[in-house]
Amino acid sequence: MEGKEAVKIENFVGSSTFPDHIQSCYSLQGVFDFCEGDKNSLGFMELLGMQDFSPSLFDMLPVPSVVQTAASNPGVTKMESPEALNQPATPNTSSISSASSEALNDEPVKTVDNEEEEQQKTKKELKPKKTTQKRQREPRFAFMTKSDVDHLEDGYRWRKYGQKAVKNSPFPRSYYRCTSASCNVKKRVERSFSDPSIVVTTYEGQHVHPSPVMPRPSFAGAASESGFSATAFAMPMQRRLSLYQQPYVNSFSPLALGYNETSNASFLHESRFCTSQARSALLEDHGLLQDMLPSHMLNE
DNA sequence: CGCCTTTGACCAGCGC
DNA sequence: GCGCTGGTCAAAGGCG
Numbered sequence: 001m002e003g004k005e006a007v008k009i010e011n012f013v014g015s016s017t018f019p020d021h022i023q024s025c026y027s028l029q030g031v032f033d034f035c036e037g038d039k040n041s042l043g044f045m046e047l048l049g050m051q052d053f054s055p056s057l058f059d060m061l062p063v064p065s066v067v068q069t070a071a072s073n074p075g076v077t078k079m080e081s082p083e084a085l086n087q088p089a090t091p092n093t094s095s096i097s098s099a100s101s102e103a104l105n106d107e108p109v110k111t112v113d114n115e116e117e118e119q120q121k122t123k124k125e126l127k128p129k130k131t132t133q134k135r136q137r138e139p140r141f142a143f144m145t146k147s148d149v150d151h152l153e154d155g156y157r158w159r160k161y162g163q164k165a166v167k168n169s170p171f172p173r174s175y176y177r178c179t180s181a182s183c184n185v186k187k188r189v190e191r192s193f194s195d196p197s198i199v200v201t202t203y204e205g206q207h208v209h210p211s212p213v214m215p216r217p218s219f220a221g222a223a224s225e226s227g228f229s230a231t232a233f234a235m236p237m238q239r240r241l242s243l244y245q246q247p248y249v250n251s252f253s254p255l256a257l258g259y260n261e262t263s264n265a266s267f268l269h270e271s272r273f274c275t276s277q278a279r280s281a282l283l284e285d286h287g288l289l290q291d292m293l294p295s296h297m298l299n300e
Numbered sequence: 301c302g303c304c305t306t307t308g309a310c311c312a313g314c315g316c
Numbered sequence: 317g318c319g320c321t322g323g324t325c326a327a328a329g330g331c332g
Contacts, residue, residue: 157303158304159303159304159305160304160305160306161305161323161324161325161326162306162307162323162324162325163305163306163307164321164322164323164324166321166322167320167321167322173322173323175323175324177324179303179304186323188323301332302331302332303330303331303332304329304330304331304332305328305329305330305331306327306328306329306330307326307327307328307329308325308326308327309324309325309326309327310323310324310325310326311322311323311324311325312321312322312323312324313320313321313322313323314319314320314321314322315318315319315320315321316317316318316319316320
């Protein structure tokens with residue numbers, strides 16, 4: 001990913017607890033500005049320490065990335081950084097969230113195995129349950145999506161392993177785990193208390209495998225779901241929203257002007273780019289996109 | 301039959 | 317120490 005697609009993440013203040021963030025993020029209109037291009041700013045992937053994706057995963061995906069227009073409809077489908085309070089603000093971006101610093105590297109790789117074994121031992125003695133070691137936290141990324149469905153299609157297969165009522169929210173929180181063996185990515189899905197139409201998804205961890213889900217012939221860019229080189233990307237979701245989701249149009253996007261949501265796959269993909277300059281850069285840099293976008297879009 | 305969801309119980313962390 | 321809450325487990329059941 002290039003810096004030109006940097007995410008603008010404003011400083012979040014306050015708690016690091018998720019619910020609080022949901023609140024605060026949601027209320028933060030314009031948390032992400034799409035059009036103020038600071039090409040030097042760090043992009044989302046940089047935040048994640050994934051600078052080696054080239055072209056960026058985002059750009060490879062023709063999938064509708066629902067980008068929220070902070071101006072007209074606050075809080076919808078924004079990426080959040082609920083737990084990235086320590087991350088440097090990265091001016092400029094669109095649908096992105098941020099890495100949680102809380103667990104990024106504080107995980108002493110050291111004797112995790114040993115610890116785990118010990119703990120498993122002790123726990124088995126107590127109860128044949130729970131193999132959790134000292135609750136290690138993976139980097140987490142959260143973002144909001146306006147959607148009717150809770151579980152958004154993101155190209156990966158998930159198994160629901162729990163659901164809990166959340167305090168101060170009438171909506172339960174669902175817990176999903178990537179079904180791929182050896183991939184311990186998890187995600188939590190819940191609806192925003194303040195706006196039930198908004199789904200807050202929190203990814204935790206990074207996929208260590210390509211997206212296993214073959215595309216349903218949904219989008220024009222059906223390749224989307226599979227073409228995703230999910231090398232280590234935990235939250236492709238913002239790029240792969242299913243048709244169930246109400247596409248959110250980034251009103252800042254020049255493409256949005258001539259495109260409506262019916263062509264969401266292409267449009268939304270583009271929606272991150274706010275200036276024609278950025279767009280042309282996109283077209284130059286990412287030939288892939290050219291294959292995927294309707295020609296008339298490219299001409300625009 | 302395999303995979304998934306549901307759901308109640310359990311556990312750990314945290315605040316009081 | 318106790319209670320609350322979030323997170324996870326695992327049995328049971330459903331579905332294709």
